[in-house]
Amino acid sequence: MQPEPEPQKNPYAAELGRGGGQKRMAQLNTLQRSELSKHALRARWHPREFQAEKEKAQRQAYLIRQALKDDGQLPLIPIRILKGNLEMGKAG
Numbered sequence: 001m002q003p004e005p006e007p008q009k010n011p012y013a014a015e016l017g018r019g020g021g022q023k024r025m026a027q028l029n030t031l032q033r034s035e036l037s038k039h040a041l042r043a044r045w046h047p048r049e050f051q052a053e054k055e056k057a058q059r060q061a062y063l064i065r066q067a068l069k070d071d072g073q074l075p076l077i078p079i080r081i082l083k084g085n086l087e088m089g090k091a092g
Contacts, residue, residue: 025033042050 028036042053
């Protein structure tokens with residue numbers, strides 16, 4: 001039995017993708033690159049926690065959009081209600 005050969009990648013397409021990523025990274029400062037890499041790390045190695053974080057952010061965005069759609073102004077509610085168990089002012 002022979003192993004299946006690896007599919008050939010288009011070198012031109014790979015170079016285009018690599019160049020786009022390098023160009024994007026060149027435009028970002030150190031802090032932004034660090035945040036992007038942390039985001040990618042969480043998505044890669046902690047997918048369940050990352051998905052929960054993403055869903056929580058989507059719920060918060062939905063609540064804010066609904067409040068703005070209803071009367072164009074956010075209600076005066078404590079931030080900790082939106083953030084769940086996090087205290088006001090703490091980054092998660």
